[in-house]
Amino acid sequence: MVALDIIFYIFVAIVFIQLFYYLIFLRSFAFLKPRQTTKTAVPISVIVCAKNEEENLKQFIPSILEQDYPNFQIVLINDASSDETLSVIEDFAERFNTIKVVNVKNTEAFWANKKYALTLGIKAAKYDHLLFIDADCKPVSNTWISEMTAAFGDKKSIILGYGAYTKIKNSFLNKLIRFETVLTASQYFSYANMGIPYMGVGRNLAYTRTLFFEANGFINHINVRSGDDDLFVNQMATSENTALCFSPESFTESVPKTTVKAWLKQKRRHISTANYYKKSHQFLLGLYYISQLLFWSTGIFLLSYLFNWEIVTGLFALRILVQWIIIGKTAKKLNESDLVFLIPILEIFVILTQLAIFISNKISKPRTWK
Incomplete structure (x- = not known):
């Protein structure tokens, strides 16, 4: 039970990290309105x-x-x-x-x-x-x-x-x-x-x-x-x-x-560049992706044991709701409204894909742009 207690507290911390990202960072664009600009015909x-x-x-x-x-x-x-x-x-x-x-x-x-x-x-x-x-x-x-x-x-x-x-x-x-x-x-x-x-x-x-x-x-x-x-x-x-x-x-x-193979090849090339970002950017992005992975893995693990299931279910639902609002609003702004209903399912597949790409890039590096 001690192990489950530790995982539970990790889960609670991860939920708050995720809420911080969505309500502080990603909310910034979701509710941003286009600024009025004067059209200038610069060559x-x-x-x-x-x-x-x-x-x-x-x-x-x-x-x-x-x-x-x-x-x-x-x-x-x-x-x-x-x-x-x-x-x-x-x-x-x-x-x-x-x-x-x-x-x-x-x-x-x-x-x-x-x-x-x-x-x-x-x-x-x-x-x-x-x-x-x-x-x-x-x-x-x-x-x-x-x-x-x-x-x-x-x-x-x-x-x-x-x-x-x-x-x-x-x-x-x-x-x-x-x-x-x-x-x-x-x-x-x-x-x-x-x-x-x-x-x-x-x-x-x-x-x-x-x-x-x-x-x-x-x-x-x-x-x-x-x-x-x-x-x-x-x-x-x-x-x-x-x-x-x-x-x-x-x-x-x-x-x-x-095809999945072609897309993974493309994403391997794109994701490999993140290793060259500024350290502060690597930290913020890395913490977000790690917290995504831990949110789903620890949450599902705790629910499978029905450990503090009322609290876990409530926090699970809260985070998914916040994500649904923030990413849903962003998707609509970018003319991708048909994705909103599938957000939780698509997120799980994206997390697994990124994990697979991370492992692949550690084994071998993508070499050319075509």
């Missing part, structure tokens, strides 16, 4: 880095070309593709004079390194303000550029946006992918709103070239295969220079993975 370069993306480029580049914005260029980077990506890019460039082509060939020093390709694209960009989107991604509206650039200001040089994934009917994996994306957005938006920005996503992110050069580009983490987006933001974002953009018209939408 902007849209950066698209593509590696073996010929079909996606054909499908999604027109959605950028159709943007209702007076002054922008598109920098299309071919990162040593082995398919017809370069031909597709050059075809677009022949038809549209707003497109700049950057053809990157592998070098021994930067073999298969996306950051090297992006650096060449950023240097080739015409304008100081840069807006990033992935090759397998499209803006959800023709005002995407104007929505994102409106957040730039005298002090704001980093803009964090939301990158959604296309909905696939009757697919639990798709719901899981989108729920994990909502959880991630809930955190990086909330932390940034509280003045401690720690990451952004490259499929919808903006910053200035001046800031890029101030950081000496990606030099601090050039040997880390992933992290061209979140590690740069983690290094350079501050409470003063970072702004949020989460109006529905500012979202982008990416092609989701359709």
Whole structure:
């Protein structure tokens, strides 16, 4: 019984830690209303880095070309593709004079390194303000550029946006992918709103070239295969220079993975970059994920023995209710309302997935971005 007492007190402490995160941190974005901004047509370069993306480029580049914005260029980077990506890019460039082509060939020093390709694209960009989107991604509206650039200001040089994934009917994996994306957005938006920005996503992110050069580009983490987006933001974002953009018209939408294996491979690459975050960010994020795991494991363990089941059940229900309200409100704000009903189930699968990825990354490291 002594062991059960200890586990019970651990469970109570974990519940309070979880409530702290939801009611202090994640509530920050859930109840945040979009700020009114004055639309300013600053010239902007849209950066698209593509590696073996010929079909996606054909499908999604027109959605950028159709943007209702007076002054922008598109920098299309071919990162040593082995398919017809370069031909597709050059075809677009022949038809549209707003497109700049950057053809990157592998070098021994930067073999298969996306950051090297992006650096060449950023240097080739015409304008100081840069807006990033992935090759397998499209803006959800023709005002995407104007929505994102409106957040730039005298002090704001980093803009964090939301990158959604296309909905696939009757697919639990798709719901899981989108729920994990909502959880991630809930955190990086909330932390940034509280003045401690720690990451952004490259499929919808903006910053200035001046800031890029101030950081000496990606030099601090050039040997880390992933992290061209979140590690740069983690290094350079501050409470003063970072702004949020989460109006529905500012979202982008990416092609989701359709197999568990492909998704896990993608997430392994993304999660591996967290080891290079600032220590304070690692602590806050790590404590949140550990407390999630312990909440479910200790709670279910105690209930299986009916140990103080009235108190355990009450605390269990309280935490789930608070999460349902906070994450549910966030999901609705990000146009993911269909996920709300499944939040507890999806959370369990996300926790197990993250645990599996953590173990896999300890055994072997993901090596390339494609």
